[in-house]
Amino acid sequence: MTALPHDYYLKFVDNQVLQDTTDFHAKTNYTIHECVEHFSYLHRFPDETLRLLAGNELPLYPDMNLTLNGERIPNADSDLDIVRNESCDVFKEYDLPFATLKALLSPLMVRNDDSHKRGYPSAGALYPVESFVCSLSSAEQDWPCDEKVLHILPQSRRFEIVQNTSDISALKRALLPPGSDIGSPSIAIIYMTYLPKVLFKYRFRGYRMANMEAGALYMLMDLSAKRVGIRNRVWSGYCDTMVSRSLGLSPALFHPLCVQFFGHTK
Template structure:
């Protein structure tokens, strides 16, 4: 079933929408050559970062001091399908067939037309996260459109071509700024939270549920990448407004929560 996306605004509180958008905007970050000398996320020295990275948080310190040992666990072997590969540090340019893109997104499709349930969890089965599939290079064979952006329709189990007047070059630069030195990923998946759909039922808590949904989706896709022998990397080095603008999406309603680079 498909209804107009504007229909959700009818049931969404304007104050909840405004306050959630204002909170989300606090996490926005401007990446541009004219402001790179001004924009920074932190001032931590490398020595401090080294000490603060990759640690666990042990809470029961007294038990360890009294000689009470922890209960040991065994990790998954690296070939196990649920043991994810490390994020790709640098993508090599390689040919990719569109059939592989189809296979990559199969876990996100609707499983049962009678319930509308998809391959990942969603609070209240609302599914407020929209996925856009962006061709970043010309190495993807049999791409089905002259446009570089496809919108996933999980219930229809199909793609729709997004906005015919799309300018692909500035969109690619918005996803991968010139300062990013990570090679040549072939594909980008952009996970957008459609805010009215996230908030109309659960209000503020719906925003949290939408973020959880994004994490479920990109982790599922990450494991699928391992199966298909593709490199994958969750990516946050983008400016929200630029990505929304070049996809011709309303930046007050469509929030890019994460980008996943694949190649």
């Protein structure tokens, strides 16, 4: 396994696929962040319409009672490792020990030194999603460097220090716009994708796979958080461009697919 400069992938990408994906992706940007609030809104559905349309199951034949007679699927025991906690509503200020962070991240690493395979599935084993850990806590007695953002290297199981991130006030504003009401998470993981790596092999389907991989990552981290005794919430209420720029990454090619906050409620 060689360490390629990320620009090298551009050599192998079909420009039209890159352009079309970029255009589509731009349409998925968050529409209610303060940076766009003067010209966009999400919806104008009344509460009762939302109650009707969200959270329900979707039977194919609602009027025909075609369910299997007498069969109920049991609830899983909440003590099981594969049963997650509910998402955290409000995080309290908490200085997460760095050792806890390392334990949290351990399931993302390669399974052993002879293989490049990691602790989650990836289409074609390309692993097109990069994870960035950001320290959001103001105490930070246990954080190991001045920079507040670390890029995870799952193969060498190391942290790469993201340059120029000692001051993350812009990143915090991008992730937690005013009115976020989520309290003070200790850590954010940003699941970032670099489009040339996503698209060079599987083209448009690679884009779909990268999004699915982000889901596998946050679910694994959700269960890992339960194991190490902290809470989490997946988060999409951020401004993509502001996030990429504040990490010093090109917003044209690096896209934060999802964010996940971690911390404590007490």
